[in-house]
Amino acid sequence: xxxxxxxxxxxxxxxxxxxxxxxxxxxxxxxxxxxxxxxxxxxxxxxxxxxxxxxxxxxxxxxxxxxxxxxxxxxxxxxxxxxxxxxxxxxxxxxxxxxxxxxxxxxxxxxxxxxxxxxxxxxxxxxxxx
Amino acid sequence: xxxxxxxxxxxxxxxxxxxxxxxxxxxxxxxxxxxxxxxxxxxxxxxxxxxxxxxxxxxxxxxxxxxxxxxxxxxxxxx
Numbered sequence: 001x002x003x004x005x006x007x008x009x010x011x012x013x014x015x016x017x018x019x020x021x022x023x024x025x026x027x028x029x030x031x032x033x034x035x036x037x038x039x040x041x042x043x044x045x046x047x048x049x050x051x052x053x054x055x056x057x058x059x060x061x062x063x064x065x066x067x068x069x070x071x072x073x074x075x076x077x078x079x080x081x082x083x084x085x086x087x088x089x090x091x092x093x094x095x096x097x098x099x100x101x102x103x104x105x106x107x108x109x110x111x112x113x114x115x116x117x118x119x120x121x122x123x124x125x126x127x128x129x130x
Numbered sequence: 131x132x133x134x135x136x137x138x139x140x141x142x143x144x145x146x147x148x149x150x151x152x153x154x155x156x157x158x159x160x161x162x163x164x165x166x167x168x169x170x171x172x173x174x175x176x177x178x179x180x181x182x183x184x185x186x187x188x189x190x191x192x193x194x195x196x197x198x199x200x201x202x203x204x205x206x207x208x209x
Contacts, residue, residue: 002169044173050140051176053168 001042001054005061007035012068020075020087029072036065069111070104077113078102093127133163135175148172161189161200 015028039062046054080094081087100115131154138145150167161179168175179200180188189200 046173048174052174053176054173 001044001058001061004035004038004042005057005064008032008061008064008068011035012071016068016072016075018086020085022076022079022087022089025072025076029069029076032065032068032072036069039065066106073111073113074102074104095125099125131163133167135164135167137175159201160191160193164200 011028011031015025015031042058042061044054044058046052075085075087078085078098079087079090080098081091082093082098100117103114103116105112105114132149132151134147134149136145137148150171152163152166152170154163161182164175164177177191177200178188180186182201184199184201187199190197191200192198193200
């Protein structure tokens with residue numbers, strides 16, 4: 001269990017870390033799905049119903065895989081750089097195509113990426129410069 | 131490093147000390163030592179923690195008979 005969790009951590013850091021790149025992320029997603037496929041084989045020896053950290057970590061790991069996949073697919077779909085999502089292959093922000101919130105949903109056990117338009121307030125849409 | 135840890139089982143009322151030997155690393159905390167024991171030696175080891183950052187106080191325990199957090203005090207340790 002712990003080794004699978006560490007592998008997941010390593011994969012996410014390496015392929016979906018600070019600077020992201022399309023083809024690298026595709027590789028990362030493949031690796032991620034391979035790891036996710038191993039998850040059902042995780043076995044816990046500790047059967048205690050009380051304060052069972054091993055069970056908690058294992059259940060948490062299932063959620064982590066879902067989150068990781070959401071991050072991965074969302075990042076691959078967003079072909080621009082915005083905020084902390086920084087892609088070396090798309091260094092510019094693109095309001096034409098990507099001015100929306102990415103919604104990640106499970107529909108009948110299948111993963112769907114949806115988008116939700118941004119509610120624009122009093123601030124004009126413009127590139128942030130520092 | 132050897133850690134002698136007090137164990138208590140609420141169901142059976144059994145209480146005793148267990149001794150674990152682990153490899154230490156620099157800037158390791160008591161909390162991370164407990165995690166290491168859980169991962170490598172005994173996954174039935176249970177302890178309270180929450181924030182991992184010396185903020186919430188959940189990991190307060192007796193360490194060498196002195197009450198304290200299983201984390202370094204951020205005010206007293208150089209970060």
